[in-house]
Amino acid sequence: xxxxxxxxxxxxxxxxxxxxxxxGAVSDLLLARRAALRDPQAFxxxxxxxxxxxxRYVLRMVxxxxxxxxxxxxxxxxxxxxxxxxxxxxxxxxxxxxxxTRQAYRHRTRVAHLPGPLPDELVEVTVxxxxxxxxxxxxxxxxxxxxxxxxPLQRSCWLLREVEGLHYAEIADILGTTHDSVRxxxxxxxxxxxxxMEGWR
Amino acid sequence: xxxxxxxxxxTRALRRHTDRGWTLVRxxxxxxxxxxxxxSAPVRGRTGAHAVDRTGAPxxxxxxxxAADVVVAALREAVVAVPHxxxxxxxxSTDDDDRLATVTIEILATFDEPLLxxxxxxxxxxxxxxxxxxxxxxxPATVVTVDLAITDVAPGTDVTxxxxxxxx
Numbered sequence: 001x002x003x004x005x006x007x008x009x010x011x012x013x014x015x016x017x018x019x020x021x022x023x024g025a026v027s028d029l030l031l032a033r034r035a036a037l038r039d040p041q042a043f044x045x046x047x048x049x050x051x052x053x054x055x056r057y058v059l060r061m062v063x064x065x066x067x068x069x070x071x072x073x074x075x076x077x078x079x080x081x082x083x084x085x086x087x088x089x090x091x092x093x094x095x096x097x098x099x100x101t102r103q104a105y106r107h108r109t110r111v112a113h114l115p116g117p118l119p120d121e122l123v124e125v126t127v128x129x130x131x132x133x134x135x136x137x138x139x140x141x142x143x144x145x146x147x148x149x150x151x152p153l154q155r156s157c158w159l160l161r162e163v164e165g166l167h168y169a170e171i172a173d174i175l176g177t178t179h180d181s182v183r184x185x186x187x188x189x190x191x192x193x194x195x196x197m198e199g200w201r
Numbered sequence: 202x203x204x205x206x207x208x209x210x211x212t213r214a215l216r217r218h219t220d221r222g223w224t225l226v227r228x229x230x231x232x233x234x235x236x237x238x239x240x241s242a243p244v245r246g247r248t249g250a251h252a253v254d255r256t257g258a259p260x261x262x263x264x265x266x267x268a269a270d271v272v273v274a275a276l277r278e279a280v281v282a283v284p285h286x287x288x289x290x291x292x293x294s295t296d297d298d299d300r301l302a303t304v305t306i307e308i309l310a311t312f313d314e315p316l317l318x319x320x321x322x323x324x325x326x327x328x329x330x331x332x333x334x335x336x337x338x339x340x341p342a343t344v345v346t347v348d349l350a351i352t353d354v355a356p357g358t359d360v361t362x363x364x365x366x367x368x369x
Contacts, residue, residue: 037288073234
């Protein structure tokens with residue numbers, strides 16, 4: 001650095017991969033690096049890969065479609081404005097779920113003051129895709145009802161592991177707990193959910 | 202079916218499930234995210250110092266500021282436009298007067314592409330874009346080094362997401 005410079009870094013961001021326009025061929029990491037360099041197409045591609053899963057997760061954490069929409073939006077804003085600080089120490093998907101988890105816990109305080117029966121609202125939005133059978137749809141509804149019986153931490157842990165496929169270590173990092181604690185939370189969550197689903201036919 | 206079996210099946214169904222709410226909120230949430238303001242340091246630009254007034258009046262320089270975020274985005278666009286190169290990282294710093302002092306661009310290059318000419322082309326593109334953006338205060342290539350660190354080489358005919366191999 002030359003003399004006289006104040007040496008403060010005004011922009012340190014990373015990107016990579018092929019030029020924009022062929023996002024389908026690149027990995028999450030390269031899309032994240034492009035997003036860090038303010039590439040909106042890369043960010044959009046990343047959101048299109050993981051947005052549905054993020055919404056699925058936050059909806060089942062906050063249990064209200066309107067709050068879930070706000071939560072998802074805040075997650076995307078935090079991601080877009082925070083990508084410059086993303087160093088690739090975790091997978092971008094994990095990083096996004098970490099942000100979503102923090103937002104979900106923040107928004108849960110709002111939910112606590114909302115009136116009305118939550119289960120009906122939740123079931124209302126779980127419309128199946130055209131290729132899903134009626135049985136799958138009913139199973140999802142039954143599972144959503146069963147999830148209501150889990151404490152938030154167990155629910156978060158179970159969703160991140162069993163539905164979103166994150167590793168124990170990633171979940172422990174996101175939830176600020178230990179690998180063993182995650183294992184215990186999952187064990188209890190599975191037992192509760194299995195009991196709740198026992199009567200389903 | 203046991204409770205465990207039902208739970209397994211329901212879990213698989215939930216993994217395949219897309220909530221209608223996502224399709225409803227996607228566009229709006231994306232738009233609001235992409236328009237979110239990201240604060241960044243100012244970089245000083247200057248224009249008009251060499252302008253010639255039709256009346257013959259002396260030229261007057263006007264200083265302005267560009268967000269560092271905008272500078273980085275402009276550099277990314279400049280590098281992306283260079284064939285066989287893609288940006289990996291862009292680092293900038295300013296001096297005490299907010300003038301851009303250093304720019305470091307790391308790129309990913311297509312395998313077998315001659316690196317020195319490619320580096321020169323990226324450097325030209327970067328300096329050209331900075332001149333457009335910062336006017337008379339754009340850092341000349343002779344004063345402010347634009348380092349090109351070739352950190353990875355991607356095999357294939359273009360820079361893609363293939364396995365990358367370090368070259369040094």
